[in-house]
Amino acid sequence: MIVEVKSVSKTYDNGVEALRDVNLAFPQGQLTTLLGPSGCGKTTLLKIIAGLIPRNAGEVRVKGKVVDGPGPERAFVFQDFALLPWADVLRNVAFGLELRGVARPEREEVARRYIAEVGLGGFEHRYPAQLSGGMRQRVGLARALTVDADIILMDEPFSSVDEQTRRKFQEDLLDLLRHHRKTVIFVTHSIEEAAYLSDQIALLSPRPGTVSRMVKPDVDRRKTADEIRRDRGYLDTVDEIWHILRRYV
């Protein structure tokens, strides 16, 4: 277990109880989805794991060590991309390394490699405003990959990406992350997305968020994307999750 969340609770200053006694374990090299209705605290939980917001109780262990802030073994992909509008794709992707003080030629070489990997080769000198939502999120993903963190935390990365782009992006993402053997923690509110992408799915109940069920989709990952979408195990997983979640909506 590369990441462990133990009895984590969070109550915001305005009195809203977002999470209550959450326990979760994330196996190395797997993609775990945090799935639940809006307001169930899934983004809060992800940001607590990232060390971006403090928790009120419990602990988060990464590789066995308790963490209280961001660390080099975790990289975050933001829902709104969080790109610097005044910087081109190359500088944005290299920005994580720039903050770590890596020399310019070196960090740009690494950045170029990942820009090509996420399929943005040739767009190095475009600015975020000149890119579509899907391309911007690829920049965000490339930036997270450059710092070579073992754990990638993704906060609804496809929610501002249109449907057609999203499918292609999901397929590319799976290939890329499996290839690099990353551990991924992924927040989404889309059941299909969760069933398609995940090795395991943590279902969160609404406020205060707790883990109500763990689901392991029975999907053969060697199949192609189109086969998976017609796969019995995939469709059963979608059904099973829907039967649990419909109680909350």
Next chain:
Amino acid sequence: MTASAGQRLWQLASFLLFFGLWELAGRWPLSAAFPPFSTTFLAFVEMLRDGSLGKAYLITAQPLGLGILLCALAGIGFGIGMGLSRPIEWLSLPIFIILQAAPMAAIIPLLTYMYGIGLTSKVLAVIMLAAPVIVMNSYKGIRNTPPSLLQMCRSFQGTRRQEVLKIVLPHAAALIFTGLRLGLAMGFIGIVIAELLITPTGIGDLITYHSSVADYPKMFAAIASIVAVAAISLHLLERLERRLFP
């Protein structure tokens, strides 16, 4: 956003209409003290030729330039300080909000009691008008940094120093520049009020003098010239701004 030929034509027509109406109103005549556009324009050319206009602008430019320069250095610094530090914000925000709301023409004569009628008073008049908008824009530029950019910086273990230098300041630059432009606009108002209310110097002297000897074409030429100078310099700054911060 390139201005099409049709758009330029309408803009030209707007100027022609304005100057035409001015000409008509002057010839009617609206008042003995209101010269037509043509007479005013000739007076303007004459003042250019005899150098009185140029000399006046050299004098006016000193307190204006000095005041804006001081505002740019201290005002932006102050605004950034307020944006980055809560105690500085609590200490100084009320002052600048009051300054923004205060009717300056009522306060400027007070300056002469404290600082006499020299350059200092005029520079201070420019600063009092220009500083609030420069400070407030810098402050807002800092404060409006998108929280997700700050979180992004933290998630990659950026230091506070990197956060300020690589995210907060570049993000605020566009608003700070806008503040400078609006500050200059206020500075023009400030310097003319000061030159009319404190002691007539520079362009204020031209207006006051020609009005006192009833040379209305020259008085109007002086007034129209300061309006034109302000409008053109602000327009050029706005274009520069759009090129720097698209």
